[in-house]
Amino acid sequence: MSLGKLIERLLQLVPVLLGVTLIVFVMMALTPGDPVQIMIGDQTITPEQEEALRRGLGLDRPIVERFFVFLGNAAQGDFGQSFYHRRPVADVISERLPATIELSLVALIVALVTAIPLGVLAAIRKNSIFDKLATVGSLLGVSLPGFWFGILLIMLFAVQWHILPVSGRIGYASEVPTITGFLLIDTLLHGNLPAFWDAVKHLILPAVTLGLPMTAILMRVTRTSMLEVLRQDYVTFADAKGLSRRRVLFRHALKNALIPTVSVAAIETGSLLGGNMIVETVFGWPGLGRLVVESIFLRNYPLVQAAVLLYAVIYVGLNFFADILYTILNPRVKL
Amino acid sequence: MSALLEVRGLRTVFHTRAGEVWAVDGVDVEVRRGECLGIVGESGSGKSVTFASVMGLVRSPGRVAEGQIVFEGRDLRALSAREMRAVRGKEIAMTMQDALTALNPALTVGEQIREALEAHDETLPARGQARRAAIRAKSVEMLGLVGIPSAESRLRQYPHEFSGGMRQRIMIAIALACRPKLLIADEPTTALDVTIQAQVLELITDIRARLGMSVVLITHDLGVVAEHCDRVMVMYAGQVVESGPTEDVIASPRHPYTRGLLASIPRPGLRGQPIKPIEGQVPDLIGMPPQCRFYSRCPLRRDACLAPVAMRPAGEGRSARCVLLDEVPA
């Protein structure tokens, strides 16, 4: 793909991102409740002070102007003050982000390493008992409500069997000073293996809960595309060349079958973002998702606004990435 | 000339929802050393399935049910999957109708030649730089053989970066990489335009002479057979209806179907045109009564055709499946 095409595609994202920003802005502008009143809370201040506060927040300006101010600030990463934390929203979010990214990445990896082999196996053994079990499993996977599945796992693995912790990212005893914010990395950097193991144990249940629907979807996609590919002439031709079965399946078939799997995975990573809110709430995971849910109840709107926008931008970015990945993996397609 | 490949009583069945389809129903084939055998028939006549059966490439829901497939004295049906893989590509190679779909779009041309060499070529050095160099040299040699210029640099390219004719040549180069004794060329020119068709056929004929291999040319174009094949076998609805030396069959066809095929082609210049089929349709192979399969379309049909019809000798090295041969001795 040429650089020109890449830039052209990037430019196509601009109206979408503008539209997304506009919607987020309108959403919050229409939210009932006066932000100034929320900030003031129980304190008593004079009308003059209130007026000053209002001007300071730019709330006295016309709405269109406020949108452009919001847009300009957002582009610079300035989302105003978090009412509750009394600190810049951007700071609060960036503190919580590593926990969410770590959880999402692990869930993604769990999903990929289980879904691809299972999907391939189901395709190769089409109509076998295994294939039927896999089909039932993937239907269950997309039908399970994540919040309930998480609670079920806690009841079994934490409450009943005491194998894994109930919630949180790491035990108090294992806490280490923050370096990157990613606990799996930080504990290793400190050379603290027991702490690393503790962090892994805290990750297992949330990652499985978060990754399950994705696993189900990816397994299905892999199976379907593998079946499709196995019917292709180039697989027959590879067989006609007398290649080993392993080579035919993995080099010829799988390399092509994974193209849809990988792009669906990139798109589905976006839906992990939504799942994060649920899973982080269930497992008391100190990430961005739980912060957003808490902020809604605290009416901490600037934070909600920034987070929704951030999620949307990441989501659009992932979809774009999926497109690009598809063209890279597929030498036939020229953008 | 002794037979390289001998197929006796081959029957291949496909289990479909509508019922069993005997796509190949009692086919005998003999391919001699160094010859080019043409297999002619409409689509659905079983010509491709016959040779997919020979290669052991019939996939579910299909299955080779009966018959012997003897290649150089070995019955291929008795071989294990592993032994059969050693035959495919090395002893018997195949090219497919459309190189665009037969070449893997995600792998470079170089890799697709290399893997064939790696699977079969025992003369390669065991490992290391020497092995890579030898593979590279052989790949370049093969591409040169099929007439692809600046082969060295083109090994890194993907199939879609080549023209249709070039791709067909690459597929032939891959098939021939291990110097097979028999090449099965399944409709090698159907996907190409006319001028390139001629080039590809010349190439196959030329390489056959140079490497001394046998070729089975599957086609629905009698003109192609007339120009390139020593002998011809005509198939219809899963059976052979006529076989013999090409010149004789074309000069005096013995089966009404062969006659119909020839009549549908403008005489001089014979080739280039696909068969304009004879009136009527190829019969549905499900629940076919045991009669002459050409009965419904045959202009010369009679009551005797309603009984099973076997192949009969029809002159020097020839045979045909028609009751008329009993009435008018050849």
Place this chain on the structure above:
Amino acid sequence: MSMAAATPAAADSIFRRNLASFMGNRLALASAVVVLLFVLMAIFAPLIAPQDPYETDLFRRLQPPAWVEGGEWGYLLGCDALGRDIFSRIIYGARISIFVGLTVIVLATGIGIVAGLAAGYLRGWVDVVISRVVDILLGFPYLIFAIGLMAMMGPGLGNIILALAYKEWVIPARVVRGETLAVRELEYVEAARALGASPRHIMLREILPNILSPVVVVSTIRMANVIILEASLSFLGLGVQPPTASWGSMVSDGRAFILEAWWVSTFPGLAILLLVLAINVASQGLRDAFDPRFHE
């Protein structure tokens, strides 16, 4: 595609054949029956529920299910922290799930059909505007968009329906637009145009009947998703407010008691799973029967 398959006259017999094919799929049929049972349960909740779902009874606080020691058959699945009968609350909770699922899908499909037909048939600036809006809405992860809207509008049944429908219509709209683009050039549409039929007539009478089955199939599949989303919002406390029984909030209520009363969370979640699974299996059967593109 043969013309016979595309003309409205033949649509009826195709429908019959597809219906027969769906009826032949026993698993899908059984699932459809399960869905129907849930619907009946929701409609006749007051007649079926053994107890008043809102009656609290502190003596029955966290009473276990009937087959566990301390349980009672009148309170089949046990009681929650306020001593309310979980079984009866599940029966009433079906009303919320099914009502939200159906309403959102009907609203979204209606809007989606209009938007998709307009974009696909009228083309031009209408298409540009609609497609742009669709692109932008697709830029939001679904749950996050709904959460943002709920934060803005506040909790409540009507708001849930709005929050979900705001984005849901995009999916049928895309399907309808694609299908419309495919059939707008077909002969019978051309014929209607040549006869001077109005665009409205062509869209609603000529095109819509022929593209309806993929739309219905997609909508049923989406319904399962909408039900999970509603339950998720209720779980987060952004949905229907207490004391109304909703499966998501019932699961949430039980979280505080996972140590001593597993049944409070488990059974409502099981109800969600069962209904969603049944809808998924049934809609997959519908898809296999009615959408020829998925035939293997």
